[in-house]
Amino acid sequence: MTAILYVLLAIVVAICVWQVASILNLKSAIATEKDNNTQGILFAVFGIFFYALMIFSFVKYSVILLPESASVEGENYDLLYLITMVLILFVQTVTQFLLFYFSFKYRGIKGRKALFYADSHKLEMIWTVIPAITLAGLVLFGLYVWNDVMDASDAENPLIVEVYAKQFNWEARYAGDDNELGFANVRNIKGINTMGVDLSDKNALDDVPVRELHLPKGRKVIFKFRSQDVMHSAYMPHFRAQMNCVPGMVTQFAFTPKYTTEEMRANSATIEKVAGINKIRAEKGEDPYEFDYLLLCNKICGASHYNMQMKIIVEEEADFNAWIKSQKTIAQVLQ
Amino acid sequence: MSNHHHKETFITKYIFSQDHKMISKQYLVTGVFMGIIGVFMSILFRLQIAWPDHSFSIIEAFLGRHQDGGVMTPDMYLALVTIHGTIMVFFVLTAGLSGTFSNLLIPLQIGARDMASGFLNMISYWLFFISSIVMLISLFVEAGPASAGWTIYPPLSALPQAMPGSGLGMTLWLVSMAIFVASSLLGSLNYIVTVLNLRTVGMKMTRLPLTIWAFFITAIIGVVSFPVLLSAALLLIFDRSFGTSFYLSDIFIQGEVLHYQGGSPVLFEHLFWFLGHPEVYIVLLPALGITSEIISTNSRKPIFGYRAMIGSIIAIAFLSTIVWGHHMFVSGMNPFLGSVFTFTTLLIAIPSAVKSFNYLTTLWKGNLQMNPAMLFSIGLVSTFISGGLTGLVLGDSALDINVHDTYFVVAHFHLVMGVSAIYGMFAGVYHWFPKLYGRMMNKTLGYWHFWITAVAAYGVFFPMHFVGLAGLPRRYYANTAFPIFDDVADVNIVITMFAILGGAAQIIFLSNFFISIYKGKKATQNPWKSNTLEWTTPVEHIHGNWPGEIPQVHRWAYDYSKPGHKEDFVSQLTPLMDGEEES
Numbered sequence: 001m002t003a004i005l006y007v008l009l010a011i012v013v014a015i016c017v018w019q020v021a022s023i024l025n026l027k028s029a030i031a032t033e034k035d036n037n038t039q040g041i042l043f044a045v046f047g048i049f050f051y052a053l054m055i056f057s058f059v060k061y062s063v064i065l066l067p068e069s070a071s072v073e074g075e076n077y078d079l080l081y082l083i084t085m086v087l088i089l090f091v092q093t094v095t096q097f098l099l100f101y102f103s104f105k106y107r108g109i110k111g112r113k114a115l116f117y118a119d120s121h122k123l124e125m126i127w128t129v130i131p132a133i134t135l136a137g138l139v140l141f142g143l144y145v146w147n148d149v150m151d152a153s154d155a156e157n158p159l160i161v162e163v164y165a166k167q168f169n170w171e172a173r174y175a176g177d178d179n180e181l182g183f184a185n186v187r188n189i190k191g192i193n194t195m196g197v198d199l200s201d202k203n204a205l206d207d208v209p210v211r212e213l214h215l216p217k218g219r220k221v222i223f224k225f226r227s228q229d230v231m232h233s234a235y236m237p238h239f240r241a242q243m244n245c246v247p248g249m250v251t252q253f254a255f256t257p258k259y260t261t262e263e264m265r266a267n268s269a270t271i272e273k274v275a276g277i278n279k280i281r282a283e284k285g286e287d288p289y290e291f292d293y294l295l296l297c298n299k300i301c302g303a304s305h306y307n308m309q310m311k312i313i314v315e316e317e318a319d320f321n322a323w324i325k326s327q328k329t330i331a332q333v334l335q
Numbered sequence: 336m337s338n339h340h341h342k343e344t345f346i347t348k349y350i351f352s353q354d355h356k357m358i359s360k361q362y363l364v365t366g367v368f369m370g371i372i373g374v375f376m377s378i379l380f381r382l383q384i385a386w387p388d389h390s391f392s393i394i395e396a397f398l399g400r401h402q403d404g405g406v407m408t409p410d411m412y413l414a415l416v417t418i419h420g421t422i423m424v425f426f427v428l429t430a431g432l433s434g435t436f437s438n439l440l441i442p443l444q445i446g447a448r449d450m451a452s453g454f455l456n457m458i459s460y461w462l463f464f465i466s467s468i469v470m471l472i473s474l475f476v477e478a479g480p481a482s483a484g485w486t487i488y489p490p491l492s493a494l495p496q497a498m499p500g501s502g503l504g505m506t507l508w509l510v511s512m513a514i515f516v517a518s519s520l521l522g523s524l525n526y527i528v529t530v531l532n533l534r535t536v537g538m539k540m541t542r543l544p545l546t547i548w549a550f551f552i553t554a555i556i557g558v559v560s561f562p563v564l565l566s567a568a569l570l571l572i573f574d575r576s577f578g579t580s581f582y583l584s585d586i587f588i589q590g591e592v593l594h595y596q597g598g599s600p601v602l603f604e605h606l607f608w609f610l611g612h613p614e615v616y617i618v619l620l621p622a623l624g625i626t627s628e629i630i631s632t633n634s635r636k637p638i639f640g641y642r643a644m645i646g647s648i649i650a651i652a653f654l655s656t657i658v659w660g661h662h663m664f665v666s667g668m669n670p671f672l673g674s675v676f677t678f679t680t681l682l683i684a685i686p687s688a689v690k691s692f693n694y695l696t697t698l699w700k701g702n703l704q705m706n707p708a709m710l711f712s713i714g715l716v717s718t719f720i721s722g723g724l725t726g727l728v729l730g731d732s733a734l735d736i737n738v739h740d741t742y743f744v745v746a747h748f749h750l751v752m753g754v755s756a757i758y759g760m761f762a763g764v765y766h767w768f769p770k771l772y773g774r775m776m777n778k779t780l781g782y783w784h785f786w787i788t789a790v791a792a793y794g795v796f797f798p799m800h801f802v803g804l805a806g807l808p809r810r811y812y813a814n815t816a817f818p819i820f821d822d823v824a825d826v827n828i829v830i831t832m833f834a835i836l837g838g839a840a841q842i843i844f845l846s847n848f849f850i851s852i853y854k855g856k857k858a859t860q861n862p863w864k865s866n867t868l869e870w871t872t873p874v875e876h877i878h879g880n881w882p883g884e885i886p887q888v889h890r891w892a893y894d895y896s897k898p899g900h901k902e903d904f905v906s907q908l909t910p911l912m913d914g915e916e917e918s
Contacts, residue, residue, distance in 0.1 A: 002396035014846035021780045021847070022854075029775030029856045030863070031706045039705035039782065043713065046789060050717070053797055061801035064822045066737075081734055088724040095691065095720050102698040103713050106634070107705060113903060114896040115700035118637040118918050123696065124689065131688040135681045138731060142681075143674050145733035150670035167497065167588070186587035196587070225667075229588040230491040231600055233665065233740065237806035240737045242665045246600055247490055248584025251667035277821045289818035296817070298740045298808045300484045301491060302498045303409040306811035 033110050040107025047100025054092075063276055066237055067269035070293065070314070071255035074240035076145045084138060149240075152254035155220040162224045163213070163295075164195045165232035165245035168304035170295060171195055172213050176206030176329060186228055186247075196228075197330055205331040208324060213295065213312045215257045216320035222254040235298035236312065238264070244299055257314045264314070265291045351461075353453030356876050358460045359438035360771055363764070366431020367848070369467055371841075373422040378838045380415040383407050385824075385831035387813040401479060409812040413482040414500050416810055418474065420485030421508070425515055426470070428618040428752060430463045432760045433557075436621060437526045437550040439767060443869035444544050446535025446888060448879040451528040455521050462518035466511045473507035481508035484810060486611070489582040489603050493574050496589045506575070509568050516565045523554035523561075530554075535868075537888035541645075542907065544867050544892040545638060548645050549624020552652045553617050559656060560613040567606035574598070601666055608659035616655040618752055620648060622759020623690060623719075626712045628892075629762050630694055632865045633709035634701030635903045637893035637918065640693040647686035647693075654683040664732045665739050673732040680730035687723050691716065702896070702903070706863070707781025708766035714789050715758040721793075722750025725800065740810075743803025746796045754792045761785075764848065769862050773874045774855030780847040784840060791837030798826050864904045867892050871908060890917055 031039070069078050106114075152158065160175035162184070173195055175181045182204020188196040197204045215221055225234055227245035234253070235242045243253040264270055270291050278288045293312035297305055315323070352358060379398070382391050383406070390405030401411035438456065442449050450456045473480040482500030483492035487508070495502035530551045534543075543551075570581040574595075582603045583595035631638040638644060660668070660676035694716045703709065725747040728734050738744060761784075768776045802823050807814060814820040814827070861870035868888070872880045886908045894905035899915065911917060 002392065006393060006396060010842060014842050014849075017780065017843050017846040018777075018850045021777050029778050031704050031709075031778065035778070035782075036703060036705045039710060040703065042786065046786070049790070050793060053793055057798050057801060061798060061826060064801060064805040064826070066804065066806055077733060077737065080731070081728070084728055084731065084734060088727055092721065092724055095695065096717060098695050099698070099713065099717055099720075102695065102701075103703065106698060106701045106703050108635075108702045112702050114634060114636040114702040116637065116896050116898055117639065117696075117700065118893065119640055119642070123692075124640055124643045127692040128685060128689055131685050135684055135727075138727065139678055139681050142677055142731040142733050146670065146673055146677065149733060149736070150673070186585050187592050189587050189592070229586055230494070230497050231488055235740075235806075235808065237737055242736050242739055244665055244667050246667050247586050248597075248599055249601070249667055273822065277818060280821045280824070281818065286818075289821070291819075294806065294817065294819060296806070296808055299488070300413065300810040303413070303812070305413070306409070306808075306813055307816040309816070 031108070033108065036108035040104045043100050043103035043107075047096065047104075050096060050100070051093075063272055065269075067264065067267050067273070069238070069240050070257060070259050070264055071239040071241065072258050073149050073255050074258075076148060077240040080141055080145050083141070087134065087138070149255075150253075152220065152222050152252070155222065155254065158220040158222045158254065159216060160222050160224065161213070162195075162226060163234050163245070164226050164228065165234065165297065165301075165308070166228035167230065167302050168297075168308050170211075170234075170308060170310035172210050172310070173197070173330075174208040174210065174324060174327075175203075176208055178203055178206055181224060182207050182330075184226065189228075192333060193330075195226075199330070199334070206329050208327045208329050209333065210327060211310065213310055214320055214323050215312065215314045216317040217257050217260050217314055219317055220254055220256045222252060225251045225253070230301050231299045232297050232301045232308070233299035235296040236294060237296070238293050242298060260314045260316060261291070261293060264293070351457055353449070353457045354876070354878055355438045355442050355450050355453070355456060356771070358456050359435045361460050362430055362434030362438060362463065363771070365464060365467060366427050366435060367845070369422050369426040370431065371845070372471070373419050373427060374838050374841060376415045376419040376422075378835060379407070380412055380419070381831040381834045383412055383812065384814070385828045387815050400477075410479055410482055410499055412812040413484070413498070413810060414480045414504070417482050417484050417487075417500070418470070418480050421481075421512075422470065423753065424485060424614065424618065425512070426463075426467055428756050428760070429519065429614070430515070432618065432756065432763075433550065433553060433621050434460070434463065434522060435760075436546070436625060436763050436767070437522070437554070439771065440546055440869060441526055441529050441550060442533070443770070443872060443880060444547050444867050444892075445530060445533060446538050446868050446885050447529060447533035448881075448885070450525045451533060452525055456525050459518045459521035459525065462514050462521065466514040466518060469507055469511035469514065473504050473511065476503045476507065478502045478504060480504040486607060487571070488607075489571060489574060489600050490586055493571060493583060494586070494588060494593075509572055512568055513565060516561045516568075519557055519561050523557040526550055526554040527558070535885045535888060541642075542888055542891045545627035545641070545644055545648075546621075546624040548648055549620045549627075552648050553620045556613045556617055556620075556652050556655060560610040560617075563606055564610035564614075567603055567610070570606070571603065601663070601668055604663050604666055605659070608662045609656075611662060612659040613652075613655045615748070615752060616651055618756045619759075620651065622715065622756040622763075623648070625759045625763045625766075626694065626715050628867070629708045629712040629766050630697050630716075631893055631895060632766075632863050632904075633704040633706055633712070634697055635704065635895045636697055636701040637895055637897075638693065639696040640689070641891065641893060641918075643689055644693055647689045650686040651683060654679060654686070658683060658730075661730050661732070661735070664735045677730060677732040681727065684723070684727060684730070687719075691720050691723070704863075706765065707776070707778055707785055708762040710782070710785040711758040711762035711765065714785065715755045715762065718750050718754040718758065718792065721797075722747055722755060726751070737806075738803055740808055741803035742799050742807050742809060745809055746799035746803060749796050749799075750792075754796065761844065766863065767869075768848075768851065768855070769858030769874070770869055772852050772855070773858050773876075774851055775858050775862065776851045776855055777847050780843050784843040784847065787840035787843070788837055791833045791840060794833030795830050795837060798830055802826050802830075864902070866894060866904050866906050868907055871906065894918065
């Protein structure tokens with residue numbers, strides 16, 4: 001079998017490696033002063049490589065990142081993220097520098113004695129207390145943002161919509177004029193009633209089932225998530241939103257859309273990213289891409305986990321109201 | 336005990352040995368072998384991610400019915416990432432790392448003849464061996480091996496109709512892991528009992544090398560947390576095979592409603608992560624202990640802040656048992672729990688920071704001996720800091736919302752586990768090779784191994800953070816379903832190329848490792864001029880470690896470059912001079 005050939009090839013390479021080393025091998029297996037010097041210099045060089053890699057990555061790859069938050073609640077997310085990143089990049093820059101600098105500066109010389117410095121309560125205090133205070137700050141702000149995001153109880157006139165996950169696509173159901181979702185359970189699935197809505201529940205009949213999600217700008221949307229079969233996860237990265245869809249449970253996440261799809265398409269970061277994408281697509285002879293908000297499945301759910309699609313459109317509230325009026329309710333669908 | 340005249344056959348010396356030194360080598364070789372398979376799998380799935388429609392002859396050669404014209408099936412992609420994760424976390428970095436070095440070093444560094452129970456020790460290795468065999472057999476079942484991720488969340492892992500790998504493949508995975516847990520528990524029990532009871536005269540707990548502290552505390556975490564994984568697995572077996580509903584409720588799949596009622600997948604998540612989080616510290620702490628030892632010895636300086644290092648190990652161990660919910664921020668659990676776990680998770684950053692600063696201070700004004708082990712230890716400090724810092728993003732529940740289950744997480748845990756812990760393992764192998772095999776590894780190959788690996792490791796995992804921040808989820812067979820990810824393709828290609836480079840570089844290590852066993856330069860008794868007790872035993876292994884009486888200990892392990900001594904190291908066996916203070 002070809003597989004055996006690959007394995008044999010690897011073994012042959014390994015033997016060659018050894019033979020080369022044997023020829024080059026000097027008597028000592030222990031680092032000499034010359035080795036210390038070479039390796040110390042290499043650490044300095046590697047330090048430079050590492051910084052270069054970090055800077056290069058930020059410069060080259062920032063364009064693929066998400067644009068600013070498309071939800072109101074996500075603004076605090078972006079602020080917390082920025083603060084955290086500034087902090088960790090600062091610590092990273094300083095500590096990595098010290099590491100590679102020390103490895104270079106103190107590379108071993110014969111006859112030099114190291115400093116016998118075993119302890120310092122003062123230093124230990126400093127680098128226990130300072131991280132503790134910094135982290136306390138991060139935690140406090142983080143918990144504020146978390147509670148702000150997760151607690152939707154004070155929302156005025158929220159829009160309630162259920163997003164229903166299954167292998168391997170999404171469906172959704174708006175709560176209708178009464179803004180109450182009717183009960184649903186997989187045991188009610190039959191024919192057109194693909195989400196298992198309980199048709200005897202009076203709240204259910206005005207629910208609006210859809211295959212494309214429209215959201216009103218400026219109005220808080222409370223998502224109720226269900227899953228039909230295995231765990232999925234509704235991930236809407238532009239809105240800084242994610243929540244697992246768990247069979248047997250209804251989970252919830254809420255946000256207020258901030259930018260319509262049109263507005264986000266006009267966002268400068270989006271324009272730059274889309275331009276990059278379309279350059280790649282043009283090279284491959286593919287149709288150009290126009291930005292749309294994303295709903296991704298983000299919990300491993302089987303073979304087509306990578307391809308669960310549902311379009312999300314954010315529009316002005318008036319447009320949204322017009323659209324949803326034009327959709328059929330469950331009652332109408334069943335007639 | 337060293338005067339035992341018991342006849343040794345080939346079987347009792349090399350196969351069913353009860354000698355901790357032989358058992359440690361058995362763990363090492365098995366771990367290395369599993370590591371080769373794990374790395375190979377990662378190369379295969381990285382090929383798929385970087386070039387999704389491309390036909391590869393190596394995929395055709397190795398994946399049999401799970402590929403079509405050199406392109407792997409989506410199910411096989413998920414199977415590969417699942418088994419890769421399982422093998423690397425458990426078989427390489429738990430058994431291969433702890434199993435090797437706890438077994439080798441605990442008796443030798445504390446001054447004991449062997450482990451408390453050589454028999455249980457032997458059983459623990461052979462259970463590990465059997466568990467490995469079962470896991471490897473699962474690769475060959477017709478419907479494919481377990482594929483629900485190494486985290487095997489139900490219902491996906493419970494229902495064969497949800498994915499083929501959740502059939503026999505998943506059953507074998509569970510059997511393998513149940514045996515693995517038994518092996519791990521037996522090993523941990525031995526380590527704890529031995530450290531507490533078999534220290535030689537003068538070896539107070541506060542004179543123990545940090546390696547022993549690390550292995551000891553790791554073993555305690557193990558006995559606390561592994562049984563919970565076993566219970567999670569048992570309940571899953573019940574749901575899969577006996578119709579119970581611990582994790583399952585209200586499921587409609589393949590056109591029919593299943594009978595399950597009342598269960599919750601979130602329960603599985605709690606049980607799994609109750610082990611899962613401590614597990615990553617079970618992986619990391621031994622590597623950190625090894626790093627303390629190697630940096631100190633090779634800097635010719637005491638480890639800075641010995642007591643703080645012990646305190647940090649204990650703090651990390653304790654905190655690691657109360658942070659598991661940070662894997663579940665978006666699981667649908669009560670958000671209040673999210674707040675609690677954010678708080679405890681960010682706490683764990685403090686002892687981690689202390690350790691990092693202590694490593695840096697140990698290097699400061701040292702006289703660094705750049706042996707390959709030292710290079711890997713310095714490398715570990717770098718990747719531990721890099722990976723640990725991104726933990727501050729992930730551990731903050733609010734921030735985790737947008738990066739959970741994306742490549743940002745993959746980058747984080749690979750830097751701290753897949754790179755740092757592996758560096759610790761490599762460092763340990765290079766450093767204690769003379770103790771294991773009485774020979775030295777080739778240092779030139781060691782240098783090449785380190786530098787290529789170091790470049791490749793950062794080349795793979797640093798750009799990967801950006802892929803995650805761009806919103807790309809984990810465990811996606813391809814990124815081609817969404818045009819918005821077209822610009823991530825280039826990054827993925829760069830990552831894959833560095834991964835291939837890194838994988839190939841391991842051939843240098845393997846070549847060096849296996850051939851040095853037979854052809855390496857013969858070792859002297861204490862080649863690294865170290866203070867610890869393992870270097871006071873003869874180069875050729877004998878049962879009972881020391882001929883004659885076990886020596887007595889008079890000082891801690893870190894008197895390097897101590898003023899008043901001629902040499903820049905002072906063995907733990909050397910009595911204090913008149914007027915000398917113990918550090």
